[in-house]
Amino acid sequence: MKRFLSIILLTGLTLGVHAQRVLTLDSCRVLALENNKELRIAQEKINAAHYQKKAAFTNYLPKIDVTGTYMRTQKEISLLSDEQKQTIGNIGTTASNQIQQAFQQIAATNPGLAASLQPIAGLLGQVAPSFEGALNAMGQSVVDAFRTDTRNMYAGAATLTQPLYMGGKIMAYNKITRYAEQLAESQHATETQNLILNTDQAYWQVVSLTNKKKLAESYLSLVQKLDADVDKMIQEGVATRADGLSVKVKVNEAEMTLTQVENGLSLSKMLLCQLCGLPLESDIQLTDENMDNLTLPSTYTESNVNTALANREELKSLELAQKIYQQKVNVVRSEFLPTVAFTANYLVTNPSLYNGFENKFRGMWAAGIMVKIPVFHWGEGLYKVKAAKAEANIARYQLEDVKEKVELQVTQSSYKVNEATKKLAMAQKNMEKADENLRYANLGFKEGVIPTSNVLEAQTAWLSAQSGKIDAQIDLKMSEIYLNKSMGTLK
Numbered sequence: 342m343k344r345f346l347s348i349i350l351l352t353g354l355t356l357g358v359h360a361q362r363v364l365t366l367d368s369c370r371v372l373a374l375e376n377n378k379e380l381r382i383a384q385e386k387i388n389a390a391h392y393q394k395k396a397a398f399t400n401y402l403p404k405i406d407v408t409g410t411y412m413r414t415q416k417e418i419s420l421l422s423d424e425q426k427q428t429i430g431n432i433g434t435t436a437s438n439q440i441q442q443a444f445q446q447i448a449a450t451n452p453g454l455a456a457s458l459q460p461i462a463g464l465l466g467q468v469a470p471s472f473e474g475a476l477n478a479m480g481q482s483v484v485d486a487f488r489t490d491t492r493n494m495y496a497g498a499a500t501l502t503q504p505l506y507m508g509g510k511i512m513a514y515n516k517i518t519r520y521a522e523q524l525a526e527s528q529h530a531t532e533t534q535n536l537i538l539n540t541d542q543a544y545w546q547v548v549s550l551t552n553k554k555k556l557a558e559s560y561l562s563l564v565q566k567l568d569a570d571v572d573k574m575i576q577e578g579v580a581t582r583a584d585g586l587s588v589k590v591k592v593n594e595a596e597m598t599l600t601q602v603e604n605g606l607s608l609s610k611m612l613l614c615q616l617c618g619l620p621l622e623s624d625i626q627l628t629d630e631n632m633d634n635l636t637l638p639s640t641y642t643e644s645n646v647n648t649a650l651a652n653r654e655e656l657k658s659l660e661l662a663q664k665i666y667q668q669k670v671n672v673v674r675s676e677f678l679p680t681v682a683f684t685a686n687y688l689v690t691n692p693s694l695y696n697g698f699e700n701k702f703r704g705m706w707a708a709g710i711m712v713k714i715p716v717f718h719w720g721e722g723l724y725k726v727k728a729a730k731a732e733a734n735i736a737r738y739q740l741e742d743v744k745e746k747v748e749l750q751v752t753q754s755s756y757k758v759n760e761a762t763k764k765l766a767m768a769q770k771n772m773e774k775a776d777e778n779l780r781y782a783n784l785g786f787k788e789g790v791i792p793t794s795n796v797l798e799a800q801t802a803w804l805s806a807q808s809g810k811i812d813a814q815i816d817l818k819m820s821e822i823y824l825n826k827s828m829g830t831l832k
Contacts (some may be wrong), residue, residue, distance in 0.1 A: 357647075362619075362626070390524070409496070416492055425677070498688045508679065513675065552630070558599060568591075634702050659743055666735075679715075765813040772807060775803040782798075
């Protein structure tokens, strides 16, 4: 039974060890970069800009479009009127009637001639019905030949268009999409630096609160030990109850401070887990929690400003935005310049028109040049170009303004690094003095030559010095991070 319980205990300890995750600053950064949704959105923006650039390049190439249509109409198109159809269809009857009228007129005016033509009239009377029928049939065939039968109409066309000159619009648009892709990449880099900065802030906040928790525990142990000593002295009659109450107040304050630090540490760890994409309840430990000394950063130099001007992604984004606005001026100007394009097409219709009206698909090809020349638009083009130039000037002024602000920011960050370095050196000296003061106070209290209030003051001063040292260390580290961020070298 004892062996079984030992195995269970060892298994529980092993699971507890494995449950705790040890993270370095670099591993926190990697996790944050892998799991951040904003970075994924920025990457998709890069992909979208990349494909837009590819789409813009296709404007240099010829485009082929195919269209088709079908139409059912109530009536067909007629090239002949109803009267014309009637006349042509009865042409034989009309001719026969006219011949008969001619013989009747001759008979009335010239009987002798009519008598001599009587044999011919008899012959015509014999062949008239067949002749009349033949002419009527021929006339009807002509009427049928002119019928269009356009109630069912089909049409199709394949068109090729090749831009030759579009006023510089295609070239400007290609440059804009190329700059837009670079802008998306620059914004992605900016988001990356901001995420790294937030991760570093959360990381060092956890380190700071972890050390303050240890400090609060040490201070609580000090005042608890002093409380126990004062209780013994009260029992022996060498200390008053007022001394004991003062110490107990300090114990309560130390316990409350420890609770507040523990709560702040728990929230800070949850924030770091959220940035790293870990469950908020994850038990994490940071490798720098037990760090005593920090590597001091380099002090301010003039080259920091030049480095920032060369590396800051915000400046690169504004420079690209300025270039985009300059190309937009060319796009606006191109709308009021001549354009030339080559076109070619193949047209198919049914009924076809190329061999009379036939219910067949027949087509033909055509090619030509299309030219468009804007002539008069009441100065619209001039006003739009001036508006686009004004927007380009705005982008240029914004770039110049941000450059000045970046230079100021780098200078301030460099000064803060120097100030934080001096502050840490002073905090270390204060810590040494506070340690020495607390040591003398404890010795004097044991010897009975120093009152309890002096010991409490020495402990409070020691706590303040220790806390000041932790704050100075974190301030130095954060000021170094802010300096790298301002120079664009935080990676």
